[in-house]
Amino acid sequence: MSKFSFTKHFKVALMIPGVIIVISLILSLCGMGMNLGIDFTGGALLTYDMGGEFDVQGVYDALSTAGIDEYQVAKTGVDVQDTLQIRLKSEMSDEEHRNALDDALFATFPDATFVTQDYVGAVAGRDLMANAFYSVAIVAVCMLIYIAIRFDFKSGLTAVLALLHDVIMMICAMVLFRNFFQANSSFIAALLTIVGYSINNTIIIFDRIRENNKRPEFRQGSKMEVVEVSVRETLTRTINTSVTTLITIVLLF
Secondary structure (H helix, E strand, O other): OOOOOOOOOHHHHHHHHHHHHHHHHHHHHOOOOOOEOHHHHOEEEEEEEOOOOOOHHHHHHHHHHOOOOOEEEEEEOOOOOOEEEEEEEHHHOOHHHHHHHHHHHHHHOOOOEEEEEEEEOOHHHHHHHHHHHHHHHHHHHHHHHHHHHHOOHHHHHHHHHHHHHHHHHHHHHHHHOOOOOOEOHHHHHHHHHHHHHHHHHHHHHHHHHHHHHOOHHHOOOOHHHHHHHHHHHHHHHHHHHHHHHHHHHHHHO
16 A cells, blocks of 8 residues: 655645635634633623632532523632632623522522622733734744744745644634634633644754755655655654643643
8 A cells, every 4th residue: 555645635735724714714704703702802790708618510500590601700718718700791791690690699509698790801801812913923933034044944934834824723723613612811822832832843844854855865856755754754753742742631621
């Protein structure tokens, strides 16, 4: 059986993400973009004095009973964590949902009392998104300069395009699976993590390509052949790194 050729099917490999990007762009223009969480949309912050230590599962049950499905829950307190903070989207903080939540919550925690309701803007979320954009832009420029000096300008430009591809694919995945995943501050952390992995893997492959270019058996060969061999030689490392990282992430999840 002949080996699968990575370079032979590079046009197909370019068409697939191209189609995904177009579909995601169309969905975004039709109002079906990323499902932004409270970190990016803002909302209401409800504070309750629970009268003592409490079980968060009871809070989750009360929120479910009130028909509230998007929220963030936190326990606070100096000596005893007896204060409950619930962050809701603006549309979930109307009087009807508030009354339903109070009834369900007080039925489970009779000693609880409502303290205050404050509005929380989306400034933090916008700052996170802006900082992530600036981080990717700075990394791309530095990457272009570094690789252009160490390798050549074309390699640097290719590395930047590969980096942007990985970031865009992550955003497209959040658009396509908006009904299953919500974009919040953790999404920014994941995005920056992908940037780090993309840079590292690109440098490894480019370094192997440069080494193979110096080998006598490849001096008369085509560039496609050198790239093919280099990708194959680094493939095991790429898979091992990705799998071990995935195992760690799954265990943390």
